Amino acid sequence: MYPDPRRRTLLLSAAAAGLGLVPAHGLLAQDLAEPAHLDVPYVPTPQEVVDRMLAMGKVGKNDVLYDLGCGDGRIVVTAARVHGARGTGIDLNPVRIAEAKQNAKNAGVTERTSFRVGDLFETDVSPATVVTLYLLPTINVKLRPRLWQQLKVGTRVVSHAFDMGPEWPAERKAEVEGRVIYQWTITEANKRALKA
Numbered sequence: 001m002y003p004d005p006r007r008r009t010l011l012l013s014a015a016a017a018g019l020g021l022v023p024a025h026g027l028l029a030q031d032l033a034e035p036a037h038l039d040v041p042y043v044p045t046p047q048e049v050v051d052r053m054l055a056m057g058k059v060g061k062n063d064v065l066y067d068l069g070c071g072d073g074r075i076v077v078t079a080a081r082v083h084g085a086r087g088t089g090i091d092l093n094p095v096r097i098a099e100a101k102q103n104a105k106n107a108g109v110t111e112r113t114s115f116r117v118g119d120l121f122e123t124d125v126s127p128a129t130v131v132t133l134y135l136l137p138t139i140n141v142k143l144r145p146r147l148w149q150q151l152k153v154g155t156r157v158v159s160h161a162f163d164m165g166p167e168w169p170a171e172r173k174a175e176v177e178g179r180v181i182y183q184w185t186i187t188e189a190n191k192r193a194l195k196a
């Protein structure tokens, strides 16, 4: 389903140079080598699903959205372009971050967005008022205590396809194009559960 990573790196590096990504981002082709280990493979969220995720998260101009494992940045870029929010995208893969920066530039939202290479398990998410995820069930559950600990009460969490396990049932669920979307709000009860 996914091409051989070494071949993919070569192709992506060549494509990056050909597309002019190198001068645009000040990156050399070898800087775009994909990391050896990803917790989740890259599969982008369809735009219709992105739109519904942002609606479920009630994203507005005062929000700060974090997409953990942001891929090509489409969720952050849409939040900024359509809803006027500010947003940050984190991805372990520098190729994705280069794409996201270019997409933000194309959409004219560079000033309201930032993208950086990083591990979602090492990212401080405390500035967020909305967090979006398209990860895997085990990764969501592993991330849950960090979300409960770092996020402010009232912060919305929206996940494409995967829930957070039976200990944190979703507040709302929706289906778009055959994809399920889950939404939670951080509460005082989540904070208390951490101490129990």
Ligand SMILES: C[S@@+](CC[C@H](N)C(=O)[O-])C[C@H]1O[C@@H](n2cnc3c(N)ncnc32)[C@H](O)[C@@H]1O
Pocket: 038, 039, 040, 041, 042, 043, 044, 045, 067, 068, 069, 070, 071, 072, 073, 074, 075, 090, 091, 092, 093, 096, 118, 119, 120, 121, 133, 134, 135, 160
């Ligand atoms: C399924 S894709 C989702 C992309 C984007 N959020 C979307 O919905 O279109 C998951 C992304 O997570 C990234 N990723 C995997 N493990 C990661 C980690 N430990 N820290 C940060 N990003 C990671 C992958 O590179 C990939 O771009």
